[in-house]
Amino acid sequence: MIFRDAAYQQCIHPDCGAQFGIEQVVTGCNICGSLLDVKYDWNQAGTPTDWSYYQNKWGRRYAPLNFSGIWRFHELLPFATPEHVVTVGEGQTLLQQADFVSKYVGMDTGNLFLQYEGMNPSGSFKDNGMSAAFTHAHSVGAQRAACASTGNTSASLAMYCAVSQLMKAVIFIGSGKIAYGKLSQALEYGALTVQIAGDFDDAMKRVQEVCRELGIYLVNSINPFRLEGQKTIMFRVLEQLGWEVPDWIVVPGGNLGNSSSFGKAFIELKQLGLIDRVPRLAIINAAGADTLYELYENRGVRWNGGHIDRNVLQSYYDELDTSNKKASTIASAIEINRPVNFDKCLRALDFCDGVVRKATDQQILDAKAKVGIGGIGCEPASAASVAGAKMLREQGIIASSDRVVCILTGHQLKDPTATVAYHTTDQDKFNEVLGVRGVSRANFANRAVAVSNSLDEIIKAIKLYG
Numbered sequence: 001m002i003f004r005d006a007a008y009q010q011c012i013h014p015d016c017g018a019q020f021g022i023e024q025v026v027t028g029c030n031i032c033g034s035l036l037d038v039k040y041d042w043n044q045a046g047t048p049t050d051w052s053y054y055q056n057k058w059g060r061r062y063a064p065l066n067f068s069g070i071w072r073f074h075e076l077l078p079f080a081t082p083e084h085v086v087t088v089g090e091g092q093t094l095l096q097q098a099d100f101v102s103k104y105v106g107m108d109t110g111n112l113f114l115q116y117e118g119m120n121p122s123g124s125f126k127d128n129g130m131s132a133a134f135t136h137a138h139s140v141g142a143q144r145a146a147c148a149s150t151g152n153t154s155a156s157l158a159m160y161c162a163v164s165q166l167m168k169a170v171i172f173i174g175s176g177k178i179a180y181g182k183l184s185q186a187l188e189y190g191a192l193t194v195q196i197a198g199d200f201d202d203a204m205k206r207v208q209e210v211c212r213e214l215g216i217y218l219v220n221s222i223n224p225f226r227l228e229g230q231k232t233i234m235f236r237v238l239e240q241l242g243w244e245v246p247d248w249i250v251v252p253g254g255n256l257g258n259s260s261s262f263g264k265a266f267i268e269l270k271q272l273g274l275i276d277r278v279p280r281l282a283i284i285n286a287a288g289a290d291t292l293y294e295l296y297e298n299r300g301v302r303w304n305g306g307h308i309d310r311n312v313l314q315s316y317y318d319e320l321d322t323s324n325k326k327a328s329t330i331a332s333a334i335e336i337n338r339p340v341n342f343d344k345c346l347r348a349l350d351f352c353d354g355v356v357r358k359a360t361d362q363q364i365l366d367a368k369a370k371v372g373i374g375g376i377g378c379e380p381a382s383a384a385s386v387a388g389a390k391m392l393r394e395q396g397i398i399a400s401s402d403r404v405v406c407i408l409t410g411h412q413l414k415d416p417t418a419t420v421a422y423h424t425t426d427q428d429k430f431n432e433v434l435g436v437r438g439v440s441r442a443n444f445a446n447r448a449v450a451v452s453n454s455l456d457e458i459i460k461a462i463k464l465y466g
């Protein structure tokens, strides 16, 4: 099969719609400044419209492209020729029926599923998108790739550079919170790590300037190829449900790449006839970084066929500037006030009849504790999905009989500081130790039991607490 002749890039603005070749490196429309989509002529690509075609590849998983949870679906993102594909076996993830968490959320037994994207090689869902963007970067001959990151994007980029030895990684991080698990990966994988005095939103702005100036390939999710890889998270969710569409997908929202890519996945699957109905989408912001929530739920901003009310956006961002309001949450992966994929996310919310909610740090950490005690665990940002599902259940928007999939975006070991602090810190020191506000107590803390070094005392303690 010849890929990529059938693929092109297109501006998402309905009044512009400018097209760009698949080999062009343009992270935004250079005519109107809107975001770009990767688009396909499915007929020309010869994309099979029967799930069994994709399913059958698993039996031939000795071939690396069939083993990869991204490239097993190559025909659904046919922009790259196979010899350019860079894979490290990403996408071997699990959809786990989680009855313990289901009870916490208030669902009927058997109806809540956790999609463990932390099982990716660098420990977060970012590998889905990075494999795709890195493949595009490689196919256009890039020598260096860069990103701004709250941690996981940089860990992923650094890993792909290290494993493939095809490019040098340049990563931009802010001077605030970065979870140690993530920073340690970037450093160990040998990425050039630039720490700027500012937050993620500042780093995001700078990295775009630097990439333009120095001709470095940008791999943030503003890059439309990232989103192509992230579509496959939805393909694997469907695969693990026997190709049945769930009622809800619940996902944390930061830069809104994931939610945008899920929307695009469902738009395309519906077009291709691979699904006949679409799940509803719930995007969960952190309360301390709630731009999408504020604009969508309170100020009524909608996709509106691509004619988004820019005045409302502008006045909101002006307010942020005037009050010097910075994003602040324990869920550092979604500590973002200016999400780059905002427009595409509105399109996804429109197509999937979506809702947006915001979860406090208290709700996030309590949900994270429940995810951990009931299974494999996740990092704080990921637990926003479970906290959000619980909220929507309490509001009667999700029914207890609905089938709900919460996306756990990152691995539990990414941010051990938050976890250990939750379980060990005294209540009155909590906010100080975690560098947050508004967490009043660790409702599900599992405290270590201190005993003297004596067999009697140890046995007594085990009998008492066990």
Ligand SMILES: *Cc1c(COP(=O)(O)O)cnc(C)c1O
Pocket: 124, 125, 126, 152, 153, 221, 252, 253, 254, 255, 256, 257, 258, 259, 333, 334, 379, 381, 382, 409, 410, 411
């Ligand atoms: C990047 C990230 C997010 C946010 O995803 P977006 O696509 O930027 O909305 C959420 N959770 C984790 C663990 C992440 O690394």
Ligand SMILES: [Zn+2]
Pocket: 011, 012, 013, 016, 017, 018, 029, 030, 031, 032, 033, 034
């Ligand atoms: Zn345009």
